[in-house]
Amino acid sequence: MGTKRKLENRRKFFQTSATLIGGTLMYSLIKPFEAIAETKEKDTEDDKANLPLWGMGVDLESCIGCGKCVEACKIENDVPKEPFYFRTWVEQYTVKNDGEVKIESPNGGIGGLKQSVPDEDIFKSFMVPKLCNHCTKAPCVQACPVGATFISPDGVVLVDETYCIGCSYCIQACPYGARYMNPITKVADKCTFCYHRITKGLQPACVEVCPTDARIFGNLKDKKSDLVKFLQKNPTQVLKPHLNTHSRVFYNGLSSEVK
Amino acid sequence: MEEHYQHLYEALSQVDGYIYPNEIDLHWGLMIVLYPYITGLVAGAFILASLERVFNIKALKPTYGLALLTALAFLFVATLPLVSHLQHPLRSYEIFMTPNPTSAMAIFGFVYLWYLMVVLLLEIWFDYRRDFVIWSKTSTGFKKLFYKVITLGINETDEKSAKLDDKLGYYITVLGIPSAFLLHGYVGFIFGSIKANPWWSTVLMPVIFLFSAMVSGIALVMVVYMVVCWVRKVKIDMLCLDTIAKYLFYILIIDFTLESLDQIHRLYEAEESFDIIKVLVGGKLNITLIYIQVILGTLIPLSVIGFFQIYKPAEKIRKFAYFFIGIIVLIGVFFMRWNVVIGGQLFSKSLSGFTSFNAVYSGMEGYLMAAVWLILPLFILTFLLWLMPPWKKVTSHE
Numbered sequence: 260m261g262t263k264r265k266l267e268n269r270r271k272f273f274q275t276s277a278t279l280i281g282g283t284l285m286y287s288l289i290k291p292f293e294a295i296a297e298t299k300e301k302d303t304e305d306d307k308a309n310l311p312l313w314g315m316g317v318d319l320e321s322c323i324g325c326g327k328c329v330e331a332c333k334i335e336n337d338v339p340k341e342p343f344y345f346r347t348w349v350e351q352y353t354v355k356n357d358g359e360v361k362i363e364s365p366n367g368g369i370g371g372l373k374q375s376v377p378d379e380d381i382f383k384s385f386m387v388p389k390l391c392n393h394c395t396k397a398p399c400v401q402a403c404p405v406g407a408t409f410i411s412p413d414g415v416v417l418v419d420e421t422y423c424i425g426c427s428y429c430i431q432a433c434p435y436g437a438r439y440m441n442p443i444t445k446v447a448d449k450c451t452f453c454y455h456r457i458t459k460g461l462q463p464a465c466v467e468v469c470p471t472d473a474r475i476f477g478n479l480k481d482k483k484s485d486l487v488k489f490l491q492k493n494p495t496q497v498l499k500p501h502l503n504t505h506s507r508v509f510y511n512g513l514s515s516e517v518k
Numbered sequence: 519m520e521e522h523y524q525h526l527y528e529a530l531s532q533v534d535g536y537i538y539p540n541e542i543d544l545h546w547g548l549m550i551v552l553y554p555y556i557t558g559l560v561a562g563a564f565i566l567a568s569l570e571r572v573f574n575i576k577a578l579k580p581t582y583g584l585a586l587l588t589a590l591a592f593l594f595v596a597t598l599p600l601v602s603h604l605q606h607p608l609r610s611y612e613i614f615m616t617p618n619p620t621s622a623m624a625i626f627g628f629v630y631l632w633y634l635m636v637v638l639l640l641e642i643w644f645d646y647r648r649d650f651v652i653w654s655k656t657s658t659g660f661k662k663l664f665y666k667v668i669t670l671g672i673n674e675t676d677e678k679s680a681k682l683d684d685k686l687g688y689y690i691t692v693l694g695i696p697s698a699f700l701l702h703g704y705v706g707f708i709f710g711s712i713k714a715n716p717w718w719s720t721v722l723m724p725v726i727f728l729f730s731a732m733v734s735g736i737a738l739v740m741v742v743y744m745v746v747c748w749v750r751k752v753k754i755d756m757l758c759l760d761t762i763a764k765y766l767f768y769i770l771i772i773d774f775t776l777e778s779l780d781q782i783h784r785l786y787e788a789e790e791s792f793d794i795i796k797v798l799v800g801g802k803l804n805i806t807l808i809y810i811q812v813i814l815g816t817l818i819p820l821s822v823i824g825f826f827q828i829y830k831p832a833e834k835i836r837k838f839a840y841f842f843i844g845i846i847v848l849i850g851v852f853f854m855r856w857n858v859v860i861g862g863q864l865f866s867k868s869l870s871g872f873t874s875f876n877a878v879y880s881g882m883e884g885y886l887m888a889a890v891w892l893i894l895p896l897f898i899l900t901f902l903l904w905l906m907p908p909w910k911k912v913t914s915h916e
Contacts, residue, residue: 272670284628341523403618404617404618422612424606430543431546432713432714434714436540436868439543462544
């Protein structure tokens with residue numbers, strides 16, 4: 260008994276607790292830096308400089324709302340067929356003569372969008388294809404608690420299916436509604452620019468099937484690419500620019516009604 | 519799966535205006551309403567205990583131990599709704615292993631562990647250690663075994679050791695106050711930092727969450743204290759009850775002021791999202807926000823306790839009123855969480871339409887599961903009160 264033993268006991272207790280807590284903390288802190296130990300950093304940086312930077316242009320003046328892109332995407336990427344899951348979809352905007360704006364996208368536009376407002380009431384109407392904007396400052400990537408969603412070195416926002424815990428925080432963080440919880444895999448799912456295709460030199464499925472070339476996919480670093488030419492020729496805009504996400508999907512002919 | 523689709527088809531038929539097609543499914547349901555609610559109860563109950571210990575409000579002494587055990591009982595359950603809501607709950611440990619430093623959600627696990635292990639368990643341990651030693655000598659069976667183990671082999675019962683416990687416990691409480699602020703302010707930040715959602719994205723969110731947490735925690739301890747006194751058939755300390763109510767009143771005023779400020783600010787600035795938020799508040803959230811959260815959960819309690827500050831009616835009336843107020847405040851704060859979590863997902867980020875919330879009874883996200891997560895802490899608390907009753911303590915801090 261006595262103060263000395265008492266203090267020793269306590270010291271021991273604190274030491275054990277501190278080691279346990281400190282150990283977990285240290286491991287968590289060190290883990291993200293694992294890559295540094297692999298001495299590949301210089302190579303990766305050089306590689307990155309030579310990599311493309313993928314982006315997409317959408318020419319709203321060309322889109323006819325046929326919905327082929329939506330259908331192709333669902334088939335190509337095994338997106339569930341139910342009308343609640345989309346990697347891309349097409350919205351039909353109709354501004355009426357009285358100023359009211361009607362937006363529709365039944366089943367994401369699959370099967371073609373049809374006008375429901377009588378001609379005489381229409382002031383103007385246009386189609387807007389939507390997809391993940393592959394933001395440079397992606398709010399979803401910022402929000403993911405485990406780092407399961409990330410930006411690939413060639414600028415595509417991807418989800419690691421084997422790592423996502425399914426918390427849906429990224430879905431809440433995406434301002435564009437571009438993400439959904441896949442009911443089969445139970446992880447967050449989204450447009451990948453058809454990463455499995457573009458890395459083989461192919462075009463994304465939606466671009467491939469578009470009958471009017473309303474979607475222009477390409478390398479933003481390649482000055483000769485169709486995408487760069489499209490951006491040079493047209494005054495383009497991104498969606499929700501005030502959110503400062505630095506989107507890499509650029510729209511030509513974007514009207515102020517579009518949100 | 520079929521049931522889930524059917525549920526979504528039903529929601530699809532109830533869409534009002536235009537919403538992005540991926541928004542039909544509400545990704546955060548009842549479980550995420552419970553998560554900030556339960557965490558808030560913990561933080562609030564702890565702060566009430568700290569008022570007595572650190573700020574030396576002696577009238578609150580009868581509730582000190584009770585408040586700590588209440589906080590502990592709810593803290594044990596706090597993460598369960600969160601984990602059960604995950605689509606891959608078995609991967610939840612990844613939050614500890616590879617936390618993403620930019621994510622507002624990633625450090626929750628650490629904040630939680632800090633609060634549980636370093637603050638609450640230690641404070642309770644220091645408060646009870648000497649009693650555990652004494653109780654271990656007089657009790658039998660499971661209790662004896664528990665007391666023996668939990669003393670961690672530190673069996674001194676002399677004055678000096680009690681003083682040391684007291685001192686260390688005090689430091690932990692002092693450390694606990696910013697920790698409780700951190701725990702719940704941080705939960706508010708999880709919502710407040712989502713710039714994609716104008717209903718959530720406000721700098722006031724962490725502060726609002728913090729004060730409503732205190733309100734709910736204090737109300738909970740008030741109700742628990744009264745129930746425990748009735749069950750034990752002992753007289754309720756009216757000075758203590760009046761004091762708790764007084765603090766509930768003060769903090770409710772701050773909470774209400776902050777929430778009003780938030781809404782007035784929205785109303786006055788009337789940004790792009792205001793049109794849809796106006797419809798949301800007047801429509802889908804009308805009952806839960808205006809009637810339940812504001813009138814039932816805030817204005818009625820404020821007027822009643824406010825009135826008691828001027829005129830004190832008979833004890834019997836006050837007791838009844840406090841019990842009733844405790845309950846409606848708890849309901850009000852629950853619906854405050856509801857209005858934030860569910861309300862924030864009812865309108866589309868296209869700001870052009872609404873989806874609807876159709877809760878289910880069964881399943882991991884259903885009402886029954888929610889009831890389990892709310893009742894479970896009460897069972898844990900009952901067990902804790904049986905195991906370590908604060909009223910049987912021999913030692914108490916200065």
